Amino acid sequence: MGIISENLLEVKKTLPPHVSLVAISKTKPIEDILEAYSTGHKIFGENKVQELIEKYNELPKDIQWHLVGHLQTNKIKYIIPFVSLIHSVDSWKLALEIEKQATRIGKQVPILLQVYIAKEETKFGLDEEELVELCEATEHFPHLNFCGLMGMATNTTDEQIVRNEFKYLKNLFDQTKIRYFSDQPGFKEISMGMSNDYLMAVEEGSTMVRVGSSIFGERDLNHMSL
Ligand SMILES: *Cc1c(COP(=O)(O)O)cnc(C)c1O
Secondary structure, eight states, X not given: OOHHHHHHHHHHHTSOTTOEEXXXXXXXXXXXXXXXXXXXXXXXXXXXXXXHHHHHHHSOTTOEEEEOSOOOGGGHXXXXXXXXXXXXXXXXXHHHHHHHHHHHHTOOEEEEEEEOOSSOTTOOOBOHHHHHHHHTTGGGOTTEEEEEEEEOOOSXXXXXXXXXXXXXXXXXXXXXXXXXXXXXXXXXXEEXXXXXXXXXXXXXXOSEEEEOHHHHOOOOGGGOOO
């Protein structure tokens, strides 16, 4: 067995059964993804539309592709036909465009609302007010399946900062669930935790971790988009 499959199985072993693993394969070649896939793993995530489409075309069709990066409205139409979950709905405008494209092909599209939880200008996400606006208006988005919240913590070695951000997101999820989605069992996911902090995220209530470098190895810096 190769190192990638070993890493993937290691990560999986540490996750409780209610937590799903999204293997983040951005910048990594097809062979690496096939190795991970050979373990039986089917959920992969990318952060760029173009790369997602290329990989979708070349790889087995039973892979469930998640889009985890910031999305431009003009690119949505290309991924709507096959994407399994969009983690990064961070504006009303984006939600509206997904609704429009989903309506066009008559598909329900599962999405997460990305909330701004970090103390970094470079990160995307809804603030609390924008989150409320969207949750109060779900009838405008009949083709969107609201599945939960997503957040990206501050990129820091200070564990307490990261833990507090995870606690904040979990708390916000609970409130949002009670207030707007109590009758919708599908609203159940909290996507939080990456290679450096996914175990802490699970302790704080994550149901979906997005792990890249701990599985596939470090990424080439020239390809880094974060
Ligand atoms: C790259 C990326 C990840 C994975 O990061 P690692 O630190 O390599 O595990 C998770 N989430 C998002 C949104 C990403 O862009």
